[in-house]
Amino acid sequence: MKKIIVGVLIIAGMLTGCAKTADKKNVVNIGISQIVEYVALDENRQGFIKALEESGYKDGENMKIDYQNAQGDIAVSQTIAKKFSSEKKDLIFAIGTPAAQGAYNTTKKIPIMISSVTDPVKAELVKSIEKPETNVSGTSDYLPVEKQLDLIKKLVPNAKKIGFIYNTSEVNSEVQLNELKKVAKGYEIIPSGVTSTNEVNSNIASLVKKIDVLYVPTDQLVVSSMPIIAKTTLEAKVPIIAAEKGSVEAGALATVGINYYKLGYQTGKMAAAVLKGEDISKMPIKISDETDVYINEDSLKKLNIEKPSMNNVKYIKTKSE
Template sequence: MVEKKLLSVLFGTLFLGTSILNGCSSKAVSSTNSSTGIIEVGISQLVEHPALDATRKGFLEGLSSKGFKDGEKIKVEYQNAQGDIPTTQTIANNFVSGKKDLILAIATPAAQAAYNSTKDIPILITAVTDPVKSGLVKSLDKPGTNVTGTSDALPMDKQFSLIKELIPNCKKVGILYNTSEANSEIQVSKAKDQASKTGLQLVTVGVTSSNDISQALTSLLPKIDVLYTPTDNLIASSMALISSKCIENKIPIIGSEKAHVDAGALATEGIDYYKLGFQTGIIAADVLSGKKPQDISVQTLKETKLVINEDTANKLNITIPNNLKSRAELVVGGGK
């Protein structure tokens, strides 16, 4: 009888211990490197260009501001796909097999690759235009998946208003975009709506690699009055070439973010990608502290900033209205 009681107590203890462990595994981050206690974070970035680099920097500083500093509480592994979408899948698979505790995916293709690889490891996304249409979350308010983070959804109405203010005689707006990026297709669709609302005609040309850009511009520029550059990663990486050819042909560019203007676009009314990344880092800290991604809303930045390139305006003989100049950040350089 005593032996039976002892066995009963033993099995009860084992059951309780197992229940506790199972309860722990339901947290957003369930494990760390067992030998060091360090949380392992993998960062997958589609390509290097100023906006995405600023986002990554902001993310790390956002995490650090909440006590998760690289080399102390966390260990960060950064991988860049160099613009090759299949490579984003390889990176994601490696992060999953390496049992990362959290993945940051920068740009839509990197985010989709990460989500294809795991439905368990928490994924933070940033610089993703439309997480719902990209199949990453069920809704922005309540993701319902292992994905959350931030979207760089554009204030496209402000950007098309800027076209009307700076180039009042504009009738045709061109868009050059990468047909391989889902986020770019989404932006082209939204641009068509904005063009219709503002009485402008949209002329679109798709490319698949940087090698196509020069020829595409040669075909496109004679047909348009203004070029609009979306937050397309291939286009962002080629802005030096694009702005140079546009200035040469006296075609102003309205960009979708500040880095485009720094590279020679005329102007933009866009978001700050460093701030977007910082906000993503704050959300990541919440996940690392135990919150579940599926319950954290995907956030956007409401604040925008007008940026104008004075050098480009002078080269194009465009006079900047005082009401715009007084509230703008003025930059110089870029283009030729």
């Protein structure tokens, strides 16, 4: 009788152990690498997680999320990528070009979903937008510079000199600068490159003396310094036209902006498809076509600019005020 009981207990223990092993195998491990803490990128991440939840992946249940933020340090983003690779995550979500490049340079096997990357081809993450042919896919926040240039013409009609502040090691900012130079016929483009947030204050103080309007691209290092940039430009009565909504919330005058939450949500749906077996190398990069015009009401008043007669305008206030 004792032998039977012991046998039953051993079998029960074996079944329990198998169940635990099965549970572990059923948990999807996802590493999220974000280049810097910033409202647009935070919304990007939130949308991504929401889409995964709606696709049946619950954090703490059948999904484990490891979120790491490089706080604007490219070397740290590379360390994060190596960590995720060594831990053999099931999928990596890289937010921002440096984070995406760090992940791709570290692993060619783990699926990498990207977002807030303006030009994945120029960043050498994929072979083409239509067919990546690598372990990378996701969404791009590319928006034609012409749309922002139209805002400059409507809001700052007398402008002749456009300043452009950017991170010199950010490939997508170089892309946007070259595009601006190409389409801004009749304007003088005055670029100012920085390599760290410590340089932003002095560079912008010098730049505002030479320009009529400042253009701020989707550059993670620069946009994380927007409160400083906005303060200096407003004091100098120089309007900022930005490439995304978060900069307007931080004090820029206006933008034709992408909804970064929706962009992240779209990426999350793509990630769910990859986790369920879809081939990431054949999954086209998606570019959002949903945009709105955002104008900062506080900056409009401080710059003594009248409200424009435009459709689909959303007026917002500076978040810090």
